[in-house]
Amino acid sequence: MAASDALLEVSDIHTYYGDSYVLHGLSLSLTPGKIVVILGRNGMGKTTLVRSIAGLTPPRRGEIKFEGRPLTSTAAYGIAQRGIALVPQGRRIFKSLTVRENLMLPTSTLAKSKKRASHTGKQWNLKEVLDEFPQLADRIGNLGSALSGGEQQMLAIGRALMANPSTILMDEPSEGLAPKLVQQVQEILLRLRSEGHAILLVEQNLGLALAVADEINVISSGRFVFHGSSDELSKNTEVLDNHLGVAKGH
Numbered sequence: 001m002a003a004s005d006a007l008l009e010v011s012d013i014h015t016y017y018g019d020s021y022v023l024h025g026l027s028l029s030l031t032p033g034k035i036v037v038i039l040g041r042n043g044m045g046k047t048t049l050v051r052s053i054a055g056l057t058p059p060r061r062g063e064i065k066f067e068g069r070p071l072t073s074t075a076a077y078g079i080a081q082r083g084i085a086l087v088p089q090g091r092r093i094f095k096s097l098t099v100r101e102n103l104m105l106p107t108s109t110l111a112k113s114k115k116r117a118s119h120t121g122k123q124w125n126l127k128e129v130l131d132e133f134p135q136l137a138d139r140i141g142n143l144g145s146a147l148s149g150g151e152q153q154m155l156a157i158g159r160a161l162m163a164n165p166s167t168i169l170m171d172e173p174s175e176g177l178a179p180k181l182v183q184q185v186q187e188i189l190l191r192l193r194s195e196g197h198a199i200l201l202v203e204q205n206l207g208l209a210l211a212v213a214d215e216i217n218v219i220s221s222g223r224f225v226f227h228g229s230s231d232e233l234s235k236n237t238e239v240l241d242n243h244l245g246v247a248k249g250h
């Protein structure tokens, strides 16, 4: 892939929490219409990578460029305004707000992003999101606290889409979901890819990752230990055994 095709370029980032050195020089790039997956066990730095890009835990060294311009010194809010949406691990919806209020939050706070030239063919609005997630339409007036885990995940994804992002960072969207809902997450990921979004997907569900990934990076203790396609990872028993805890034959 030519560097000029990349929407987001992460180059050799090093991220810390205080004295704790967590990301040891990670690089990747995201392109419209492609899904890049980060796989890795608990505590390896997946969320820290997502937080580094979203500006929540900025890297201490290295560079992140978005649309060719540095993002590294931009605050989280500015990064969201430029078109990068985060679907955080554990949903993080507002439980005391209704489904509608949760969905409308980005449109009030990120009004500027509506004027941004979209990289994708689609402009999301409340109707489009409710068409995509019929289970939310049925519960539009319910409080977030009344939703099931699966409904909360769909709300978190729907809320991210309401900002019309070009780039979507999803942190373990399938965590704790029943297989049928994992399937729904897979379908939405493929649809978002076909609409031209650039997607970074953090996962521990190997089946989902292999099914949707254009590229996979496996992370271990803050370093990438594998980069390749789903086919290449499926055949790499060393990485599967040592870094993903998948027994041979799976």
Ligand SMILES: Nc1ncnc2c1ncn2[C@@H]1O[C@H](COP(=O)(O)OP(=O)(O)OP(=O)(O)O)[C@@H](O)[C@H]1O
Binding pocket: 017, 020, 022, 040, 041, 042, 043, 044, 045, 046, 047, 048, 049, 089
């Ligand atoms: N706020 C924090 N302060 C200090 N250390 C942290 C903080 N958040 C995470 N860490 C540490 O950084 C390392 C990477 O954590 P991170 O949350 O990025 O892992 P992860 O791969 O997302 O794990 P999981 O799969 O459990 O979500 C871990 O050792 C973790 O304990």
Ligand SMILES: [Mg+2]
Binding pocket: 046, 047, 048, 089, 171
């Ligand atoms: Mg995490």
